[in-house]
Amino acid sequence: MxxxxxxxxxxxxxxxxxxxxxxxxxxxxxxxxxxxxxxxxxxxxxxxxxxxxxxxxxxxxxxxxxxxxxxxxxxxxxxxxxxxxxxxxxxxxxxxxxxxxxxxxxxxxxxxxxxxxxxxxxxxxxxxxxxxxxxxxxxxxxxxxxxxxxxxxxxxxxxxxxxxxxLSENDLKSGFAEIMKYGLISDINLWKKIKNLILKKKKLIYSYNLIINAIKIKNSIIEKDPLEKGLRKILNFGHTIGHAIESYFIYNLNKKISHGHSIAIGMICESWISYKMKMITKKEFEEINMIISLLYDNIKIYNSHISKIIDFMKHDKKNENNKIKFSLLKKIGYSIFNKEVDLFLIKKSFQKTNMINLI
Incomplete structure (x- = not known):
């Protein structure tokens, strides 16, 4: 043991x-x-x-x-x-x-x-x-x-x-999105390992060591900030938009979408926001967009419904003073929190992921 x-x-x-x-x-x-x-x-x-x-x-x-x-x-x-x-x-x-x-x-x-x-x-x-x-x-x-x-x-x-x-393949994919998140926010070597595995196999690959590695990363962050007063907020990367999409599907469309699928989309959108706010490079965003999109199916979202998704974001627990706050990427393997993002960029990010078909 x-x-x-x-x-x-x-x-x-x-x-x-x-x-x-x-x-x-x-x-x-x-x-x-x-x-x-x-x-x-x-x-x-x-x-x-x-x-x-x-x-x-x-x-x-x-x-x-x-x-x-x-x-x-x-x-x-x-x-x-x-x-x-x-x-x-x-x-x-x-x-x-x-x-x-x-x-x-x-x-x-x-x-x-x-x-x-x-x-x-x-x-x-x-x-x-x-x-x-x-x-x-x-x-x-x-x-x-x-x-x-x-x-x-x-x-x-x-x-x-x-x-x-x-577990089914989709169940495993749901969890794998969070493993990718740990690499993006905190461990570039983990991200590189995931990227190489996906590019070689073009399918989900996981191992017990990968699980232990992911748990250690999360635990190391939580030990420094157990009650999410600061640093722990980086674990919410992809979740501001991802949680809103998940709630929109379940409660507005009455359709099921896995947590991981939602977070995968959220990570791409929030990576694009990170790029437009001059934190990560265009090359880094394109890499993230491509790698994540290889694992997950596209979804359809009505262009007219983006405002409904943003309404969910307005109730996000990270928000302060009625401002939507994001955890974003400074670079691959390093992240920051409490970033206020212009509403125009949030809306525009839905057009920039390979995983969303706007209709």
Whole structure:
């Protein structure tokens, strides 16, 4: 078992993590509760239960799958079931699933009786390298992504790459966008490695070492700024536009688009903005645009709807004094935050990515 210790919790790698944490799971907790959604219940629960068969009694809470279910109504369902089983503050909660489960479960635990202990067991690539790491918990509210939430660190995170075998190509692509982001904002060597792999294979390639590398990058940033007062904001590169596109598809078009697909588009748009604001070069932007576009399908957006997408950006959590604030690239491998961007450039960026067909 490989362990990455943080000031707040441990990140445990490998399927032997369960037995290594056996004593921790068994002691000092009054009840054990497993939170799953329809997908993780079907694909991951039996495997997980086989690894924690030393737990003789536990409760399972099953909720519907989907980003649109990450809301207060689903929290009410969870809280009601916690009351039904008389869960107390000495209970231990296992969030078994992707980013929706770790975000939602972490939030539900954090406010129930002012806080239950919880452990994240991410079952998607996105969950492993992003959502389950860093202590952010949140739900969506009034079609705004992650609008209600708080920082609360888990008691631990278990990264078991056996869960990746259950994922589709699109699920893997969704997580891979965040790995590319880490290279662009913080590690030019990681970006070069990704670029070379994609150019040679022209398809998604991931490895356990790549996952560990990505987690280490994110963790190193969070250790310097755990509550996102400054530096941690660079992790939002691609997310100002990306989150707005994701919300627009789900709540305006009633269509599904993966988080990673949205962030991939956002990274290209925000890279173009970085270029026009004289930070990265035209060559760097063209490289980013080309590499990311090789992995993801184009989407169609109505030109007349760009203003609706920008309306979502106006509620972004990084904003200050009613100004949309961006995290942008200074160069590949280095980023800056709290950059105000002219509205004209934001609108124009939608025309500059290979991934958007404006109609």
């Amino acid at each position: 490989k362990i990455l210790n943080t000031p707040y919790y441990g990140i445990y790698f490998g399927e032997d993590s369960y037995i290594k944490k056996k004593n921790f799971f068994l002691k000092n907790f009054s009840k054990k509760i497993l939170l799953v959604d329809n997908i993780s219940k079907k694909n991951c629960l039996n495997y997980f239960l086989s690894k924690i068969d030393f737990l003789k009694k536990y409760y399972i809470i099953n909720i519907p799958s989907g980003e649109e279910k990450k809301n207060i109504e689903t929290c009410k369902v969870i809280w009601k079931k916690l009351l039904d089983i008389n869960a107390d503050r000495k209970s231990l909660f296992f969030n078994l699933g992707g980013g929706v489960i770790t975000d939602l479960g972490g939030f539900a635990c954090s406010v129930f009786k002012r806080g239950l202990n919880f452990i994240n067991i991410p079952t998607t690539l996105l969950g492993m390298i992003d959502a389950s790491i860093g202590g952010k918990t949140a739900i969506n509210f009034l079609s705004l992504k992650n609008e209600i939430g708080l920082f609360n660190f888990p008691k631990g995170v278990i990264i078991d790459n056996n869960f990746l075998k259950t």
